[in-house]
Amino acid sequence: MELLTIDIAHMLAGALVLTSFMLLYQDRLSGLINIYTLHAVILSLSVAWQAYYQDAPHLYVTAGIAAIFKALIIPYSLRRIIERLGVHRTVEVVGGVGITMLIGIFLVALSLVVMLPATAAADPLAREDIAFALAIVLLGLLMMVTRRNAVSQIIGFMSLENGLVLAAAGANGMPLVVEISVAFSILIAFIVIGIFLFRIRERFDNVDLFELDRVRGGRS
């Protein structure tokens, strides 16, 4: 029974890593938002499973935040935003998909190599969860550097943040997890509102960050 519990936790965390890979190669914005929704749903399941396993009711709150805020509200508002901005077209991927995926695999290997020996003493559940969480964080960073589009960079950041919530939930009995996930949700809400309020479309004609770079021309 113990083994099954651990297996389920690992399956969910592994599914999150796989979904992160799907984010890496998806090149349409609406597709990205769909995959991000999936990412958030799996996160919520994973955190809920941790809550059950650790018998920590406060983690259900974190799972609830993930389900309602990240899987419903954020995707809905992002979809509204890209409709308003009229950017349903293809996202340009800097660097080839193949190379990005290879780097991604390398990053996952790296996080396993770094984390597993370091956490040898921790209990098996937390141990592999934290390695998966680091992989998700690094894949999120990779996505942020390979994309030039503001919306996909944000999705990269949000997937990174999901990795952090997974790590926080996996750390046995860590206090303040709920507070931290609320603080992060506020941050993300600000980012999403930010794209809208900053009206990148209005000022730069599109949400491509190359345009932001262009604005800097001649300034030093």
Added chain:
Amino acid sequence: MSADLFMVSNALVAIPAIAAVALAVEPAYRRSAVINVCASGATFLFALVLLIVEPENGGYLFVDDLNIVFVVLSTFIGFTTSVYSASYIDHEIETGRLTSTNVRFYHAMYQSLMCAMNLALLASNIGLMWVAVEVATLTTVLMVGIYRTPHALEAAWKYFILGSVGIALALFGTILIYMAAEPVLGQGYDAMVWKTLMSQAPQFNPRMLNVAFVFLMLGYGTKVGLAPMHAWLPDAHAEGPTPISAVLSGLLLNVALYAVLRFKMLLTANAAAITPGPLMIALGLASLIMAAFMLYRRGDIKRLFAYSSIEHMGIIAFAFGMGGPLANFAGLLHMTMHSLTKSAIFFSVGHIAQAKGTQRIADIRGLTQSQPALGWSLVAGVVAIIGLPPLGIFMSEFLAVSSTFARQPLLAIPLVFGLLLAFGALLLRTTGMAFGAPTPDVGEVKASMLPLYAHLSLVLLAGVYLPSHLVTWFQNVARLLG
């Protein structure tokens, strides 16, 4: 006694929080500027009380010798900047660059920032500190973008994304610290509290601490503005309102540095973990030399001094990385002097940019003739920041260099090289702006010189005579830092 302290350290967080709410509902900008000054002044007074009462801990806040230094410094600069900000904002309203709604928002955010910074400095556990640093980042992002120009939005966006990635990495490090502490201290709150962490540090899993420190160093290091994670800093300084540039350079960078120092102490306490010093030395030297080269090609006056901030944070990180009583003392002194000097420079730069209507260095000439008070104080500030005697920064840089020579002579070479490089660049740019035939002014500026003079005279005083009280206090803290 302990009851007093509870009240005092709570007040440091509560006063700005209450003021932020009051300012959010106060529509008249002149009155809100007065409230802003009063609240910051009161916070500073309470910080001074901390010096007198016996430090005792409890609850979510705690006070020890290390964070008192930071709290007193940051509340003092918070206070002087609020005085400066009143005249700066007045001018921005008159010229129509900001509306009164903008200013209402600005003042509320200013106090929120003060609240978040005091909370980060006083927090007794690593989770609360992280949340406070995150809130401080958010409020500064909102203030950087307040002019709503494309440049300001770009700067705010860049700061937002890089800052968020930084604090995300810092959170991962924080979680790892908890996981390292949990087998020893048991599940729950104890494994996140500084005091218990420090006392049990030798028993933590060293490999876990190593990985954690790398994340914490990169994460909080982004907020310190260390190369190569510094990209947000020049934009954020150049495009936001100048009081915010002063607060960013003078305070927020220090708060992030405080976080790094705390974790450094934790790692030093564990003999089996890596020594954190070399990592800080490497990042510090990289920042110093990169920024020193970048100084030569700057065309924007606020960007120029933003790069100078990166340079000085590099020196400070280097000094703390060297460790030992002397280098730590140099680091503390340099941090204090840099905060005072750099905010003074930004005070004068803000008014200069208002008087000339531009931030372009090429369009600013002959300041000492057209704006004697501002021009000469800029010259004085630059003389201080490049480290000429008899001012305070000369003292701290001299200490840093000599302690490096004594222990690692080879490391002193890049340090001195970077210092000289930056010296030349700032001298070159400033002589151009300060002397020669003056360029015309576009408007009258009612400059508030008092905060500026206060900072500069403190820097001069520290260079000429350091009170023995201060020296013993800093020596204690330096020993604490290991």
